[in-house]
Amino acid sequence: MSNLTPDQERIVQRISNSFVRQAFVNTIGAELGDVDRGLVDIHLPRNRSLDQQYGFVHGGVLTALADAAAGYAALTVSSADKGVLTTELKVNFLRPASGDKLLAKGRVLKPGRTLSICTGDVFDIQDGVEKHVLTSLVTMMHVDGQTD
Amino acid sequence: MSNLTPDQERIVQRISNSFVRQAFVNTIGAELGDVDRGLVDIHLPRNRSLDQQYGFVHGGVLTALADAAAGYAALTVSSADKGVLTTELKVNFLRPASGDKLLAKGRVLKPGRTLSICTGDVFDIQDGVEKHVLTSLVTMMHVDGQTD
């Protein structure tokens, strides 16, 4: 039994179908979380093979999560015949991440037909306490010929 | 027989020692290339487990390479008692990457005691032809208590 509207169900289906085909996020063990129009969450359990040399999660991993969450958020507002590609992104690292798991929140700030401006924020969770470790602005392009 | 100056040898040694301890870049199969004062190259053979859903290399992987190359370039100009952490980075994706291997070039544009401004550029190589796929500006912070 689902409380989702038909529109929400289509969105969840679309994002889920694409997520399983995005090799890299699956390679690192990321899992899809909440999905709704304009928002996508992604979870990642801590895995020491993704660390940098000081024992924190590698910034490239954090950035990839933010990028993926923002990109899927943009896909929730993309017309059915279009895919999305990241045009550019800007990340600020706020604190090192060394907790048990990560939560990346992608949100559409300004949807558009050609470009959607999104935010991607990553939180590090240790013993139930969330720390904000990364904030980002991401420009997504809605492109023909790449359907998810 | 080496043509490196003692200064260059110390730099190569420092970067190599740190690189083997940066779990994530080794997890994805990256290899250290040229290293000199102010510059570090990193190579990555193509690996389909690092792709996104359209069959191109995931933007997060490209960004991680640029970040790592830029960070190690900053480390070549860092005093021996300091490490470097990425403060922020900004990436523009120029073309999709789908070749045989990737080359990331990190360069120090403006060295500083507290912050060094670096560039990170990634090239996709197919049949010996290089395509510029990513350009970035990266701010690195030289920090106490994190020696490489």
Next chain:
Amino acid sequence: MSNLTPDQERIVQRISNSFVRQAFVNTIGAELGDVDRGLVDIHLPRNRSLDQQYGFVHGGVLTALADAAAGYAALTVSSADKGVLTTELKVNFLRPASGDKLLAKGRVLKPGRTLSICTGDVFDIQDGVEKHVLTSLVTMMHVDGQTD
């Protein structure tokens, strides 16, 4: 009669004193708005001499407002013997601005001793309706020898 705490009064005084000496913001007619620990608002009445060639406010003006608001927000959390300099900024333009006046909101997202990460958002106001026209992430550096 003031409802400000002594701490708030010191902050308002510090920002006001510096604002009158920041030539450029006064040259373009900007005015200081709300000021509190971690936040500064700046207002700008529309002035056609600040437009670009299509009759919208020039992006450089919008960016300067965001930078100034973010910088002053950082100054509200800076120790008394330090000034702040913008290290880098990243701006996304969300819509063209063509209203009666602009409101720039600078906020400190993550204060620090050396660097403070701030946001700068600009709103275009026409007939009392606010449109979000610019969002930005700004890194401010707290520096010795430049007291405001």
Next chain:
Amino acid sequence: MSNLTPDQERIVQRISNSFVRQAFVNTIGAELGDVDRGLVDIHLPRNRSLDQQYGFVHGGVLTALADAAAGYAALTVSSADKGVLTTELKVNFLRPASGDKLLAKGRVLKPGRTLSICTGDVFDIQDGVEKHVLTSLVTMMHVDGQTD
């Protein structure tokens, strides 16, 4: 007598015609310099009314110059029926600017039909010596209905 090709003459004419209508750059006293396919230079004599509170040129002015030079560089590669708007920009400040004049160099790094990725670099010139004071990455969008 001109050494310009007809293509170059059309480009110079187009940029010059637009530049005189970009109010803000004229308000601050900027002047058009070299123009060719993919590149535009802009000059600005020092004017203390454009300073910030420490006596350096305001970062917003430097950013506006980089944005304008990058935007006009993009316009040199834009089809005749399209204008360009800045989608986003990212600036790193390398050194304070306090010289006699500024030179902003806009270059197209990757031209495209919808988006062109550009660089904008600003140099501070004092007694004939150039200092690199700002580097930037700028995304320009080629838009219908806004012809220069």
